[in-house]
Amino acid sequence: MARSVRNQQKMVNTVIAWTIGLLIFFPVLWTVLTSFKTEGQAINDPPLFLFFDWTLENYAIVQERSDYMKFLWNSIFVAGGSTLLGILIAVPAAWSMAFVPTKRTKDILLWMLSTKMLPAVGVLYPIYIGCIKLGLLDSRLALVIILMLINLPIIVWMLYTYFREIPRDILEASRMDGASLWKEIVFVLTPMAIPGIASTILLNLILAWNESFWTLNLTAAKAATLTAFIASYSSPEGLFFAKLSAASTMAIAPILILGWFSQKQLVRGLTFGAVK
Amino acid sequence: MISQLNSRGVARLMMAPAVILLLGWMLAPLTTTLYFSFKKYLPLRGGDLGWVGFDNYVRFVTSSSFWPSVYTTLIIVGFVLAITIIFGVLLALLLDQPMWGQGIVRILVIAPFFVMPTVSGLVWKNMFMDPINGILAHLWRFFGLQPLEWLSQFSMGSIILIVSWQWLPFATLILLTAIQSLDREQIEAAEMDGASTFKRFGYVTLPHLSRAITIVILIQTIFLLSIFAEIFVTTAGAFGTKTLTYLIFQRVLESQNIGLGSAGGVYAIILANIVAIFLMRIVGKSLDAKES
Numbered sequence A: 001m002a003r004s005v006r007n008q009q010k011m012v013n014t015v016i017a018w019t020i021g022l023l024i025f026f027p028v029l030w031t032v033l034t035s036f037k038t039e040g041q042a043i044n045d046p047p048l049f050l051f052f053d054w055t056l057e058n059y060a061i062v063q064e065r066s067d068y069m070k071f072l073w074n075s076i077f078v079a080g081g082s083t084l085l086g087i088l089i090a091v092p093a094a095w096s097m098a099f100v101p102t103k104r105t106k107d108i109l110l111w112m113l114s115t116k117m118l119p120a121v122g123v124l125y126p127i128y129i130g131c132i133k134l135g136l137l138d139s140r141l142a143l144v145i146i147l148m149l150i151n152l153p154i155i156v157w158m159l160y161t162y163f164r165e166i167p168r169d170i171l172e173a174s175r176m177d178g179a180s181l182w183k184e185i186v187f188v189l190t191p192m193a194i195p196g197i198a199s200t201i202l203l204n205l206i207l208a209w210n211e212s213f214w215t216l217n218l219t220a221a222k223a224a225t226l227t228a229f230i231a232s233y234s235s236p237e238g239l240f241f242a243k244l245s246a247a248s249t250m251a252i253a254p255i256l257i258l259g260w261f262s263q264k265q266l267v268r269g270l271t272f273g274a275v276k
Numbered sequence B: 001m002i003s004q005l006n007s008r009g010v011a012r013l014m015m016a017p018a019v020i021l022l023l024g025w026m027l028a029p030l031t032t033t034l035y036f037s038f039k040k041y042l043p044l045r046g047g048d049l050g051w052v053g054f055d056n057y058v059r060f061v062t063s064s065s066f067w068p069s070v071y072t073t074l075i076i077v078g079f080v081l082a083i084t085i086i087f088g089v090l091l092a093l094l095l096d097q098p099m100w101g102q103g104i105v106r107i108l109v110i111a112p113f114f115v116m117p118t119v120s121g122l123v124w125k126n127m128f129m130d131p132i133n134g135i136l137a138h139l140w141r142f143f144g145l146q147p148l149e150w151l152s153q154f155s156m157g158s159i160i161l162i163v164s165w166q167w168l169p170f171a172t173l174i175l176l177t178a179i180q181s182l183d184r185e186q187i188e189a190a191e192m193d194g195a196s197t198f199k200r201f202g203y204v205t206l207p208h209l210s211r212a213i214t215i216v217i218l219i220q221t222i223f224l225l226s227i228f229a230e231i232f233v234t235t236a237g238a239f240g241t242k243t244l245t246y247l248i249f250q251r252v253l254e255s256q257n258i259g260l261g262s263a264g265g266v267y268a269i270i271l272a273n274i275v276a277i278f279l280m281r282i283v284g285k286s287l288d289a290k291e292s
Helices: A002-034 A057-066 A068-099 A105-116 A120-133 A140-164 A168-176 A181-210 A226-231 A241-261 A263-270 B002-037 B055-062 B066-096 B102-114 B117-128 B135-142 B155-180 B184-192 B197-225 B229-234 B244-254 B258-291
Strands: B039-042 B047-051
Touching (some): A002 A241, A002 B066, A002 B155, A068 A105, A068 A181, A068 A226, A068 A241, A120 B002, A120 B244, A140 A181, A140 A263, A140 B002, A226 B117, A226 B229, A241 A263, A263 B102, A263 B155, B002 B258, B055 B066, B066 B244, B102 B155, B117 B135, B117 B155, B117 B229
Antiparallel strands (some): B039 B047
8 A cells, every 4th residue: 555655656756857857958949850951841840850851961061161070170179179288287286285185275276266266357458468478279179278277276176175085094095005105196195086087077068068168269260169169150041940959959969968967066066175 | 103204295285286286376366466456557558557555445345346246146046046045955855755867867967057057148149038039038929928138137036047047956956965864764763753855855955055054155155256258248247237247257358457457356356355264164173074
């Protein structure tokens, strides 16, 4: 009896949760579906859900019209480059904060967090003019450096919270065995730190991929990433829903897939370890 | 002792690149912004026209678009916070219940967070809110109603809807994580004592969530104060949707009035720092808690 009541409750939960889940997901689903329609079908009234002539022509048109591959490569370069650079700088910093903490470690961490609070628009002109002076406007290098800097606090914080969980006893044991500092890092710490580093990379790739203040304001034709590529669709031109959908699907698909794998890390990373 | 001193030194050395880079990243642009905020500087119309004291600060605040932009910013931040927190708590409670396919529902709910802002702005603007061909227009006509001109008639509501859609997953995910860390025995004890569902929520769950809610509010506020792309691709600041961020962007890059824009930037930095101070206090406390 109790069991059937519980199952009934579970059924009700399931129906409500799935309905709400699909409702929230619908804009994404609709974009993906529309990308496979012809422009005429895309604006059909009533809207067509599954029964239309599936076509890939929009993807071909989008690639032809504005060379999607170039923007994709820019996005990969900028997101990947800034993440890699950030990790290289942050790993030693986080390591030393986690294992050789001083009285000021906490202050340094909080100060790093505070640099993240600097609103981008407040420093728009200095960065803009700096890029012009250095000949870096519309260059991928500038974006790599800037996105690395805006995400560096998050990277350091995430790594720090992961490194802190590595038991110190192991370090002491290896030290007793006469391992040098570098051996300790390479053979003891690194294997234990890899999962944390991997999650940090994942989250940071997502943040860098979707960053859309600097990528919009500091790029033109050459270094434009996918965020800017999509923004070029903001002035409508005839029927373009299917093309917009195809472009959007290509821009979000890679990160959506990565993102689904990183839900847990997202919480830790974006709350600076305050919620786990 | 010697080895300890040594490792301290090495540790400092390892921290140095990150600290120096962030210090430079913070100080260089900040001082430049401050510098320009005291100048009349129009790169396209005469260049550097000298020092003007606090003129830019006064002009920025007294311009007719300043207070509306502050108001717009606060309305967007306030409504998005309210919507994402209320629905986030409800959704987190729901997702915490036993059900079939929980993992898949979680994936569906979290998806909007990974959609880049320019995509969500354009998809909502065109495929949903277009007054002729948008899904919402189809829906309105289906019920025999006149379709709405979403982004011009209900510009603020539309922007709030789009931004809430993007941030609801974030709030839900964090609140769900917090709920799952709640001690089950506490809930069961309350249940045995005969506390109703609402009382259990009000006296056990909600107090437990208060910290997570505060963190969600602070982090979202910092991101929401500077939303840009969503407005850039939808209304471009028209129809009363010009936020402080957008106003400064227009002053700096569109009308190339650097002095004025820089003064605005300083205001934006002050505004963000007021929120930041509270966030830092909470995060700082959680650091202490871990050490003890």
